[in-house]
Amino acid sequence: MHLSTSAGGTTSPEHATLKSWFAVLSVSLGAFVLVTSEFLPIGLLTNISGELGVSAGVAGLMVSVPGIVAAFAAPALTILASRVDRRVLLLSLMALLAFSSFIAAMAPDFKVMLVARVLFGISLGGFWSNAIALGGRLVPKASMVRATTIIMAGISIATVAGVPVSKVVADFLGWRTAFSVIGAVVLLAGTVQWWALPRLPAPKAPGFLQFTHLLRHPDARWGLATVALVIAGHFGAYTYVTPFLKQNPRMDEGYVSALLLAFGAAGIAGNFIGGAAAGRNLRGTIGVVVILLAASIMLLPSTGMN
Numbered sequence: 110m111h112l113s114t115s116a117g118g119t120t121s122p123e124h125a126t127l128k129s130w131f132a133v134l135s136v137s138l139g140a141f142v143l144v145t146s147e148f149l150p151i152g153l154l155t156n157i158s159g160e161l162g163v164s165a166g167v168a169g170l171m172v173s174v175p176g177i178v179a180a181f182a183a184p185a186l187t188i189l190a191s192r193v194d195r196r197v198l199l200l201s202l203m204a205l206l207a208f209s210s211f212i213a214a215m216a217p218d219f220k221v222m223l224v225a226r227v228l229f230g231i232s233l234g235g236f237w238s239n240a241i242a243l244g245g246r247l248v249p250k251a252s253m254v255r256a257t258t259i260i261m262a263g264i265s266i267a268t269v270a271g272v273p274v275s276k277v278v279a280d281f282l283g284w285r286t287a288f289s290v291i292g293a294v295v296l297l298a299g300t301v302q303w304w305a306l307p308r309l310p311a312p313k314a315p316g317f318l319q320f321t322h323l324l325r326h327p328d329a330r331w332g333l334a335t336v337a338l339v340i341a342g343h344f345g346a347y348t349y350v351t352p353f354l355k356q357n358p359r360m361d362e363g364y365v366s367a368l369l370l371a372f373g374a375a376g377i378a379g380n381f382i383g384g385a386a387a388g389r390n391l392r393g394t395i396g397v398v399v400i401l402l403a404a405s406i407m408l409l410p411s412t413g414m415n
Contacts, residue, residue: 132247132305133256136240138298139203140263143236145271146210146229146291147175152276152369153284154351160284161219165352168219171226172348178230183238186231195239195246195309196302202239203299206232210292214285246309265380269373273366280362339399346406347372353409 150157150171158168190198209228216222244257279287323329354360354368379398386394 128305129248131301132307133244133259135298135301135305136199136243136247137260137263138294139199139206139236139302140240140260141267141271142291142294142298143206143233144264144267145275146206146295147172147233148267148272149275149287149291150226151348152272152351152366153279153287154349155355156279156284157222158352161216161222163219165349169348170223172344174223175226175230175233176344178227179234179237182231182234186235187238190235190311192311195243195311196306198235198239198311199243199306200299200302202232202235203295203302205229206236207292207295207299210288210295214288214292242312243309247306265377268376269370272373273370276362276366276369280366335395335399339402342406343402346409 150168154165154168154171157171158165161168186198205228209225209232212225212228213222216225241257241260244260245253248256275287275291278290324333351365351369354365383394383398386397
């Protein structure tokens, strides 16, 4: 059997084995539970804020705090864990994710909930700075695109189904059960990863000086600033969409869940359309996306009661 060497020095057969695809699926499942956990408080904001005795505005910290922590954790872990085997690192991050989910499920007050979300933010930043690149190391070069697509599918499925399904679970069994279910699925994904993932020696990672060198380029600074502002606007609105919709007395729980599902489906369609358009005109596509996002947010106050 001929062998080929994939990125990062991992050797694999020309044809991916069944165990290799299980490894890819386990990373995809990890991406699914990570994105679901990231967005989970959005659908449960009013439930959690009511039980823990805080306002919806304060409860929104459950979404913003992990994002801030992840922004620092991603580059920090890239540098500090530069020599750690990626299999060990990924399993450690999954264990931290499960731990944070169970802490959130048992949180007696909002302070403990925020501690759980800080731990989640560390896992979030570490996972995204490593997981996507694993697709090219788990299978031969000929299957890299398919492997990466499968990993990204975990994100798409979570965007469409993760939050609405979790909200349905919370509506019937409580928000604590929703967090517990997430923790259990994380343990399942981690178990499959422990069995399926091979040793993945750490690739050469960029140092701190390379990060600072990147920021000296004006295009990089403008790009990072644009992405930061767009994401801030998106999550600033999406985080509070559930309590906003519930201001309308005609909006019951089922209708809110349906709207969240529709939002996720539109997001997947946008990914395909935006990807095709960006290949033809990147600047124009970014401009259209920003305008549509800004317009939709500005229109919400005038349409929220209809």
